[in-house]
Amino acid sequence: MTHMQADALILRVAGGDMAALEELYNALAKQVYAYALSLSQNRQTAEDVMQDTFVRVYSGAKKFRPQRFGVAWIMRIARNLTMDALSRKSSTYEPLDENIDSAASVEDTAVDKTVISDAVSRLSESEREVFVLHAVSGMKMNEIAQMLDQPEGTVKWRHSQALKKMKKYIGTEVAQ
Structure with missing residues (x-):
């Protein structure tokens, strides 16, 4: 997904377009999950972060500034949510290749x-x-x-x- 595509989709989400949110989710969910998993080392935390990220994208889309990279904005949300989850609870280590x-x-x-x-x-x-x-x-x-x-x-x-x-x-x- 290009920056322009992500930016355009986020702006559509800001206007209430759920199809745009679904398109963002389909394009970036695996990337968000992999990133959250790499930081948390916990599958459940990564799954929760992935879902919460797109909830935040929906609720915060009106605050998005198009001059920022849309994908970077979404990944920053995922990073912040992962760090919050890790500080709220001590994650149990689950080996990645179990x-x-x-x-x-x-x-x-x-x-x-x-x-x-x-x-x-x-x-x-x-x-x-x-x-x-x-x-x-x-x-x-x-x-x-x-x-x-x-x-x-x-x-x-x-x-x-x-x-x-x-x-x-x-x-x-x-x-x-």
């Missing part, structure tokens, strides 16, 4: 996911957030910078640091 089938054909994938998940969890919170927003959610650096209200150079530096650490962590795990 439901991986134990069949031999999936074994390599499970090992890869475990190594990557472990490496991501070893990043600092700010590095992990930038890494996940870029790698998982597909956001551009300028979108992430706007969402986090940080200079783009800072976001790029954190992403670079995260990549260096990921390579180091994954290299160490593969060598063992």
Whole structure:
């Protein structure tokens, strides 16, 4: 979804267009869920955040300023809701790959996911957030910078640091 499409849909939502909200949900729900899951490490929290995000989009659409990136605005809502949920309750850690089938054909994938998940969890919170927003959610650096209200150079530096650490962590795990 392009920035212009997201902005236009949010403006339609502000006018009460439920079809526009549904279109936003269909386009961004998985991205919001993946981001919330990466921050919370809890499936139920991520599901709740995903649903609450679109409730907030609906209720706050009239406050949206079109000069902001619509996707970044929505992801910021998801971030704030996730942080609120984490501060309200101590989340129970649920491993991300708990439901991986134990069949031999999936074994390599499970090992890869475990190594990557472990490496991501070893990043600092700010590095992990930038890494996940870029790698998982597909956001551009300028979108992430706007969402986090940080200079783009800072976001790029954190992403670079995260990549260096990921390579180091994954290299160490593969060598063992």
